[in-house]
Amino acid sequence: xxxxxxxxxxxxxxxxxxxxxxxxxxxxxxxTNPLCGDELHLDLNIIAGRIEEIRFHGRxxxxxxxxxxxxxxxxEGKTVEEAAALTRAxxxxxxxxxxxxxxxxxxxLGLSTLRVALNRHAGVALPEGWAGMDGVDWx
Amino acid sequence: MDAVATPASVLRADFPIFERVIDGHPLSYLDSANSAQKSRxxxxxxxxxxxxxxxxxxxxxxxxxxxxxxxxEGARETVRALIxxxxxxxxxxxxxxxxxxxxxAHSYGRANLAPGDVIVCTELEHHSxxxxxxxxSQQTGAAIRYVHIDDRGELQLDELDEIARSGNVRLLAVxxxxxxxxxxxxxxxxxxxxxxxxxxxxxDGAQSVPHRPTDVTALGADFLVFSGHKLGGPSGAGALYGxxxxxxxxxxxxxxxxxxxxxxLSGTTYNELxxxxxxxxxxxxxxxxxxxxxxxxxxxxxxNVQAHEQAITRYALGRLAEVPGxxxxxxxxxxRRGGVVPFSLDxxxxxxxxxxxxxxGVCVRAGHHCTQPVMERLGLPATTRASFxxxxxxxxxxxxxxxxxxxxxxxx
Ligand SMILES: Cc1ncc(COP(=O)(O)O)c(C=O)c1O
Numbered sequence: 001x002x003x004x005x006x007x008x009x010x011x012x013x014x015x016x017x018x019x020x021x022x023x024x025x026x027x028x029x030x031x032t033n034p035l036c037g038d039e040l041h042l043d044l045n046i047i048a049g050r051i052e053e054i055r056f057h058g059r060x061x062x063x064x065x066x067x068x069x070x071x072x073x074x075x076e077g078k079t080v081e082e083a084a085a086l087t088r089a090x091x092x093x094x095x096x097x098x099x100x101x102x103x104x105x106x107x108x109l110g111l112s113t114l115r116v117a118l119n120r121h122a123g124v125a126l127p128e129g130w131a132g133m134d135g136v137d138w139x
Numbered sequence: 140m141d142a143v144a145t146p147a148s149v150l151r152a153d154f155p156i157f158e159r160v161i162d163g164h165p166l167s168y169l170d171s172a173n174s175a176q177k178s179r180x181x182x183x184x185x186x187x188x189x190x191x192x193x194x195x196x197x198x199x200x201x202x203x204x205x206x207x208x209x210x211x212e213g214a215r216e217t218v219r220a221l222i223x224x225x226x227x228x229x230x231x232x233x234x235x236x237x238x239x240x241x242x243x244a245h246s247y248g249r250a251n252l253a254p255g256d257v258i259v260c261t262e263l264e265h266h267s268x269x270x271x272x273x274x275x276s277q278q279t280g281a282a283i284r285y286v287h288i289d290d291r292g293e294l295q296l297d298e299l300d301e302i303a304r305s306g307n308v309r310l311l312a313v314x315x316x317x318x319x320x321x322x323x324x325x326x327x328x329x330x331x332x333x334x335x336x337x338x339x340x341x342x343d344g345a346q347s348v349p350h351r352p353t354d355v356t357a358l359g360a361d362f363l364v365f366s367g368h369k370l371g372g373p374s375g376a377g378a379l380y381g382x383x384x385x386x387x388x389x390x391x392x393x394x395x396x397x398x399x400x401x402x403x404l405s406g407t408t409y410n411e412l413x414x415x416x417x418x419x420x421x422x423x424x425x426x427x428x429x430x431x432x433x434x435x436x437x438x439x440x441x442x443n444v445q446a447h448e449q450a451i452t453r454y455a456l457g458r459l460a461e462v463p464g465x466x467x468x469x470x471x472x473x474x475r476r477g478g479v480v481p482f483s484l485d486x487x488x489x490x491x492x493x494x495x496x497x498x499x500g501v502c503v504r505a506g507h508h509c510t511q512p513v514m515e516r517l518g519l520p521a522t523t524r525a526s527f528x529x530x531x532x533x534x535x536x537x538x539x540x541x542x543x544x545x546x547x548x549x550x551x
Contacts, residue, residue, distance in 0.1 A: 004494065005549050036490050037507055037520030059520055061488035
């Protein structure tokens with residue numbers, strides 16, 4: 001347990017990076033995890049194929065908030081391709097702890113919402129109800 | 140068996156799971172509203188049934204088949220007596236509450252509802268007592284109206300007048316006790332009201348039948364459902380009570396073997412009650428186990444169970460009040476609520492609360508508790524919920540409180 005609430009996770013939870021909103025965002029997406037009642041609002045400014053700015057706000061548990069904060073640090077300044085290549089394993093590595101299947105969903109809310117945002121920005125038609133990641137049971 | 144109050148600390152020894160240690164912590168199981176733990180009596184009964192008397196029911200003429208049928212039908216009598224039904228014909232075994240509600244919606248509902256009719260439901264229902272009625276409304280063209288709750292989770296009964304004015308109320312579905320707020324609903328008042336309208340009442344007893352004495356006549360229930368797993372039986376068995384005249388007139392739900400009298404290629408006649416509603420091979424040992432769990436409860440005395448839960452709930456509410464930043468949701472008065480206590484801790488998501496408590500061996504549920512409209516109404520993303528049963532002891536509450544202080548330290 002103490003593992004799950006390690007200093008760096010609590011730090012990201014209490015002092016989230018890139019927290020807030022962008023007024024003229026190129027793309028804005030809402031992500032939800034109905035199981036936990038988590039809601040995430042993600043704004044991106046993408047200039048010449050590069051994520052110049054990213055902001056998030058919403059409500060959720062420490063794991064979802066911290067993981068989203070870490071995700072924004074990972075992708076800021078990256079190209080869209082680099083960001084799209086980000087995986088579940090990258091988030092787990094960033095968190096630095098093993099995640100139970102239930103908490104994995106919390107941790108992946110940010111990444112899956114990012115994927116929806118990148119697809120939408122690229123004009124890709126998404127299947128209805130697709131939450132940004134396959135193989136995750138969002139119940 | 141007589142019903143003399145036995146302390147929970149003694150009854151606890153009847154439940155083997157409490158020998159379990161989690162990371163060096165004794166088990167504090169505060170999630171019985173989700174599913175209850177199992178007594179040795181129930182487990183031994185199932186084991187002995189499987190090891191000595193198992194066969195399919197209603198079909199075999201040999202000794203085992205006879206014994207299995209007697210055990211299965213014996214459980215029906217146990218359920219009948221538990222809820223004060225007039226006849227075992229009124230007791231249909233189902234998988235759980237959800238299936239029982241779907242049976243009523245599908246069979247009674249489709250045969251009796253038409254465009255212009257009104258189904259009444261409430262804002263605090265479990266999704267299992269809400270979605271089947273929404274679907275029925277779509278399928279039949281009947282309208283669905285909701286009784287809303289106030290800030291404390293109490294039904295606003297004055298809304299009934301307005302609903303009555305529109306007329307054509309055919310059915311009202313309500314939980315006797317809310318699983319997410321603990322509210323005890325005035326079922327008798329609602330039954331009288333809907334009967335005046337010429338409709339029937341479907342009572343969701345998932346959170347009440349396990350926890351207090353039940354009498355379908357006193358409740359005025361036309362239909363009542365409950366789940367065996369929430370009263371200490373195995374998962375996979377539950378029951379539907381239906382007034383005999385209503386069940387008699389209802390078309391079958393699932394069709395196939397067991398529910399028939401005779402099948403010819405030119406047509407089929409159906410079996411009599413209650414088997415007409417039990418198509419296929421039922422959950423035989425699970426039903427026997429549910430019967431044993433009920434025997435155990437009756438031995439303890441459901442009035443004793445209720446009194447104990449009221450006392451432990453009062454204790455829990457008192458101790459929670461000592462923790463800074465805790466808000467308890469649901470009715471403030473003890474007498475208006477069952478052994479279900481949902482709460483929030485300022486600045487900490489319920490998932491984090493439940494995770495940290497869990498690592499201390501304290502099992503509580505976090506989430507929307509299958510009642511998203513309640514969460515939306517109260518403006519809560521989720522809550523942490525502690526729920527109690529006959530085996531809950533103050534030590535478990537104390538360990539939860541210690542855990543909550545720990546949560547506060549971690550998130551300070
Ligand atoms: C009030 C209420 N109704 C219905 C149900 C559904 O019970 P089951 O899942 O056993 O069908 C529950 C279970 O949590 C409940 O609390």
